[in-house]
Amino acid sequence: MDIFKELIKKLTPFLKSLGFSKKGNSFHLELDKNYGIINFQKSRESTEDVLKFTINFGIYSNVLGQSEYDYNNLSKPEIEQCQWNSRVGAFMPNSPDYWWIINFTDDLNTYTQDLVDNIQNIIIPEINKRLSDEGLINSWLNENNAGTTEIGRFKYLTTLLKIKGDFNTLNHIIETSMQQMKGKPNAKLAIEHLKEIDVTYQS
Structure with a gap:
């Protein structure tokens, strides 16, 4: 068996x-x-x-x-x-x-x-x-278990927020995340991702 x-x-x-x-x-x-x-x-x-x-x-x-x-x-x-x-x-x-x-x-x-x-x-x-995508957004904003990598969370969250049109939250996430990633390899990946989804980031 x-x-x-x-x-x-x-x-x-x-x-x-x-x-x-x-x-x-x-x-x-x-x-x-x-x-x-x-x-x-x-x-x-x-x-x-x-x-x-x-x-x-x-x-x-x-x-x-x-x-x-x-x-x-x-x-x-x-x-x-x-x-x-x-x-x-x-x-x-x-x-x-x-x-x-x-x-x-x-x-x-x-x-x-x-x-x-x-x-x-x-x-x-x-x-x-x-x-739901709204549930994923809430989870990535408020839960400790990201269920992915740091850069994965950043990419997925910013993509969904842009599609949803929630630019206030999007800008806040970009600012706080880029500060946390400053000087780390993920910072470059994050900037490349923002270009891909056509979001401007002023460092």
């Missing part, structure tokens, strides 16, 4: 009841061409008898995807293409990098309930908070 496949099989009806569709080891929830993605990642340390895995989840913005070079609106995005992503452990107490370990002889039903609880109590609320 493939423990990993069996586990995903057990979780599929629950996730489908929440509106997710299955693609491989991932589940997609669509809202206005944006996607919330839940991905089950099997560790390379897994064996036939012991499964080690974690859960990644993220948000893919169609608007941001169109501005990226590998844009393809004909297929559902992968977790790696999400502009915001995290592991479930980042939202657990003390923010551990949490992995489940299941032995071949264990009762899968026990683990299934634990996973359902974590998906319901942690992952779904965090996805729902960010599934």
Whole structure:
């Protein structure tokens, strides 16, 4: 028996009841061409008898995807293409990098309930908070977990703010971010990005 496949099989009806569709080891929830993605990642340390895995989840913005070079609106995005992503452990107490370990002889039903609880109590609320572009903007403005790199947050946030036409917030983000990045390699990348989205920055 493939423990990993069996586990995903057990979780599929629950996730489908929440509106997710299955693609491989991932589940997609669509809202206005944006996607919330839940991905089950099997560790390379897994064996036939012991499964080690974690859960990644993220948000893919169609608007941001169109501005990226590998844009393809004909297929559902992968977790790696999400502009915001995290592991479930980042939202657990003390923010551990949490992995489940299941032995071949264990009762899968026990683990299934634990996973359902974590998906319901942690992952779904965090996805729902960010599934719209407005939610992503609010998250990048107010949340500590950026779900991306410093320069990634700057690029995504400024792009969305410009499209939204919120130039007061856009200018504030540019000023504060450029001060923080002053003298760092990211400063040059930030200036190049602002040129790409046709935003003037006076240093």
